[in-house]
Amino acid sequence: MPIISNECQTIGLIGNPNTGKTTLFNCLTGASQKVGNWPGVTVEKKEGSLIGHNNHTIVDLPGAYSIGAHSEDELVARNYIIFEKPSAVINVIDATNLKRNLYLTIQLLEMEANVILALNMMDEVKIKNIEIDIPKLSTLLGIPAVPIIAKNNQGINDLVKYCTPNSLKTVKSFRLEYGPDIEAKLSKLENALQARGILSTRYPLRFYALRLLEKDRNILEIDEFTNQETAKKEILAIRDECLCNLEKTYGENLDTTFIEKRYAFIESIIGQVISNEEGESANTFSDKIDKIILNKYLGLPIFFLVMLLVFKFTFTVSAPLTGYLETFFELWGGWLSAVITNEFLASFFVEGIIGGLGAIIVFLPVILSIFLAMSLLESTGYMARGAYITDRFMRAIGLEGKAFIPLVIGFGCNVPAVLATRTLECRRDRMITILISPLMSCGARLPIYALFVSAFFQQYQELILFSLYFLGIILAIIMAKIFGLFLFPGKPTPLLVELPPYRLPTLKTTLIQIWKKGSGFLKKVGTTILVFVILIWILSNLPWGVEYAGPESLMGYIGTMIAPLFAPLGFGTREAASALLFGIVAKEMVVSTLALLYGTGQEGLITVISQLWTPLSAYSFMVMTLVYIPCTGMIAAIKAETGSWKWALFVVLYTIVLGWVMSFLVYQGGLLLGLGT
Amino acid sequence: MTEKNSVLNYIKSGSKVIINNICGGEGLKIKLSEMGITRGAKIKVVHNDGWGPVIIGLANSRLALGRQITHKIVVENIV
Numbered sequence: 144m145p146i147i148s149n150e151c152q153t154i155g156l157i158g159n160p161n162t163g164k165t166t167l168f169n170c171l172t173g174a175s176q177k178v179g180n181w182p183g184v185t186v187e188k189k190e191g192s193l194i195g196h197n198n199h200t201i202v203d204l205p206g207a208y209s210i211g212a213h214s215e216d217e218l219v220a221r222n223y224i225i226f227e228k229p230s231a232v233i234n235v236i237d238a239t240n241l242k243r244n245l246y247l248t249i250q251l252l253e254m255e256a257n258v259i260l261a262l263n264m265m266d267e268v269k270i271k272n273i274e275i276d277i278p279k280l281s282t283l284l285g286i287p288a289v290p291i292i293a294k295n296n297q298g299i300n301d302l303v304k305y306c307t308p309n310s311l312k313t314v315k316s317f318r319l320e321y322g323p324d325i326e327a328k329l330s331k332l333e334n335a336l337q338a339r340g341i342l343s344t345r346y347p348l349r350f351y352a353l354r355l356l357e358k359d360r361n362i363l364e365i366d367e368f369t370n371q372e373t374a375k376k377e378i379l380a381i382r383d384e385c386l387c388n389l390e391k392t393y394g395e396n397l398d399t400t401f402i403e404k405r406y407a408f409i410e411s412i413i414g415q416v417i418s419n420e421e422g423e424s425a426n427t428f429s430d431k432i433d434k435i436i437l438n439k440y441l442g443l444p445i446f447f448l449v450m451l452l453v454f455k456f457t458f459t460v461s462a463p464l465t466g467y468l469e470t471f472f473e474l475w476g477g478w479l480s481a482v483i484t485n486e487f488l489a490s491f492f493v494e495g496i497i498g499g500l501g502a503i504i505v506f507l508p509v510i511l512s513i514f515l516a517m518s519l520l521e522s523t524g525y526m527a528r529g530a531y532i533t534d535r536f537m538r539a540i541g542l543e544g545k546a547f548i549p550l551v552i553g554f555g556c557n558v559p560a561v562l563a564t565r566t567l568e569c570r571r572d573r574m575i576t577i578l579i580s581p582l583m584s585c586g587a588r589l590p591i592y593a594l595f596v597s598a599f600f601q602q603y604q605e606l607i608l609f610s611l612y613f614l615g616i617i618l619a620i621i622m623a624k625i626f627g628l629f630l631f632p633g634k635p636t637p638l639l640v641e642l643p644p645y646r647l648p649t650l651k652t653t654l655i656q657i658w659k660k661g662s663g664f665l666k667k668v669g670t671t672i673l674v675f676v677i678l679i680w681i682l683s684n685l686p687w688g689v690e691y692a693g694p695e696s697l698m699g700y701i702g703t704m705i706a707p708l709f710a711p712l713g714f715g716t717r718e719a720a721s722a723l724l725f726g727i728v729a730k731e732m733v734v735s736t737l738a739l740l741y742g743t744g745q746e747g748l749i750t751v752i753s754q755l756w757t758p759l760s761a762y763s764f765m766v767m768t769l770v771y772i773p774c775t776g777m778i779a780a781i782k783a784e785t786g787s788w789k790w791a792l793f794v795v796l797y798t799i800v801l802g803w804v805m806s807f808l809v810y811q812g813g814l815l816l817g818l819g820t
Numbered sequence: 821m822t823e824k825n826s827v828l829n830y831i832k833s834g835s836k837v838i839i840n841n842i843c844g845g846e847g848l849k850i851k852l853s854e855m856g857i858t859r860g861a862k863i864k865v866v867h868n869d870g871w872g873p874v875i876i877g878l879a880n881s882r883l884a885l886g887r888q889i890t891h892k893i894v895v896e897n898i899v
Binding site for chain 2: 242427535538
């Protein structure tokens with residue numbers, strides 16, 4: 144990559160969704176990117192260094208259609224540009240859709256950012272026979288405009304060269320006129336802001352005046368105004384007076400007037416810059432595919448088929464990798480226990496630390512595969528179609544179509560399901576989906592079902608399994624409605640989603656992305672899981688010298704103590720109670736704990752269960768494992784995605800209560816029906 | 821409003837319309853407008869099966885709008 148300057152540079156990257164911004168980001172930063180969170184919010188922050196130049200940072204700002212700051216994403220982007228003042232902002236646009244993409248550009252120019260226009264997807268422009276006079280566009284906007292094809296790495300060097308301080312010095316200052324009456328009010332507000340001397344000259348005053356007139360709620364919520372309540376009130380009063388005045392002329396259309404004027408300006412530019420009419424195109428190739436994919440009758444079956452394929456793909460790809468990792472950790476543990484002579488230390492390191500690390504890393508293949516599948520769905524454009532197809536059904540339970548995807552993912556593993564809720568823009572929908580995701584019966588619960596089904600229900604295995612999955616779904620629907628009514632009142636956002644043209648995904652971009660996402664996620668949840676595992680280790684091994692998790696250990700005491708709580712559910716034994724406790728660490732541990740405590744291997748366990756338990760208590764136990772407390776990975780993920788322990792705790796509490804109640808109903812109901820033995 | 825006006829909900833697939841008005845709350849009007857769905861915009865109804873969300877074509881882009889939204893967009897057929 145060409146060097147931009149000898150000094151440190153920060154460059155922001157912004158654009159509409161589906162413009163290939165991420166591909167461009169990967170071109171510019173390669174593997175140096177880091178994923179984290181913007182401080183104070185749950186918006187993802189991606190940063191990296193320009194390839195070959197460590198002192199040039201590229202910051203990937205959240206994709207947006209505008210910087211009206213209607214959402215957290217947009218607010219983060221805006222604040223970054225105004226306060227951090229990056230040396231340049233690369234505005235990636237989809238050149239086949241100039242009109243809508245330029246809206247954001249106009250707003251960036253009004254914010255007085257140093258914008259460089261990157262016209263991406265020039266290959267598609269060529270195919271559509273659109274001719275864009277790029278130099279003219281550059282002149283009309285007063286900023287550099289560079290054609291690129293990010294997925295082929297074309298034009299990137301030229302783009303970077305335009306970020307040099309020299310070429311940016313020639314940027315004209317931009318001004319879009321809104322008409323004499325509005326302009327008068329803008330001047331008035333600018334003077335008001337300036338007069339109070341609160342905002343220094345580095346602030347784009349005109350932009351602030353515009354945002355005030357557009358009734359932006361966040362615009363004065365900045366540090367400079369913290370102890371200036373009087374000044375704030377005065378400015379808002381002037382603003383209200385201006386609005387009152389303007390409403391006489393514009394009426395109820397005042398809000399959209401600003402937007403319409405910007406689009407009128409954009410239209411005039413496009414008229415001068417595009418020679419082939421960017422008309423309402425005849426049915427494109429994508430439209431033709433959509434006729435089938437979104438067909439009233441075929442749409443849903445095709446969707447289920449795709450979901451099934453996603454599952455098969457994820458588990459086929461990740462299973463062998465998980466196997467290798469598990470073996471690796473076993474070997475590592477074995478080696479360490481041979482090498483460390485002190486029994487206490489050996490146990491701590493092997494069962495505690497390595498066991499803990501293993502519990503975390505074993506998630507990695509599954510998470511990466513699911514991310515890969517999701518990324519492919521997203522970049523091909525199918526994800527948006529999925530939201531369209533499932534919208535009607537999801538709305539019936541109070542959620543929007545896009546919520547279907549995380550829930551389906553939850554059937555594989557609840558943890559990536561929580562992460563997948565990021566695509567839901569509305570906090571209400573995102574929260575409800577996160578809260579009901581533990582009720583999706585995940586893959587880790589299958590061994591538990593397998594055990595009890597083998598012991599008692601061989602004949603009816605499909606039926607029993609189906610009933611459990613079904614119960615999970617019913618409970619999820621009920622809880623979604625309850626949470627929607629009491630915790631997050633309001634309707635789900637109406638569907639408003641862009642259907643990008645079907646495109647082939649670029650593998651390299653996808654792979655870098657998922658690796659970063661996966662490892663970033665693990666770092667976040669890893670600490671929590673490790674802490675829990677060590678805690679369990681302590682409880683199982685102390686007082687030192689006791690039989691691991693035996694009746695004399697702390698874990699054993701706890702098991703014996705809480706066992707009576709499960710008596711009305713049909714499994715009031717120390718073994719069952721301890722198994723459930725271990726199951727909080729990871730659901731997979733329930734079966735291994737039972738095997739350990741009954742003193743059998745996995746094979747002998749089935750026989751023991753069939754002798755010591757009853758079919759009814761077995762089913763009741765399975766219901767409990769379906770519903771009760773999610774695993775530590777899940778708890779950590781919920782904390783990470785909601786930003787607080789409060790919600791993670793809430794999920795723990797509601798699931799244990801719901802689990803207990805459901806098990807109770809099943810067991811006691813079963814007894815009443817005479818199904819006891 | 822002339823008799824030729826209708827809401828987007830009832831427009832057949834393949835039709836071309838011009839938007840005359842958007843009834844609705846501030847938030848919705850602004851959100852739609854920012855995406856180019858403004859008064860005076862010319863759009864094509866790509867897919868409307870009377871049941872699911874309506875897909876409109878705005879220049880080269882395709883947007884799916886829930887029926888609660890399309891119910892509020894007043895349009896007129898253009899030939």
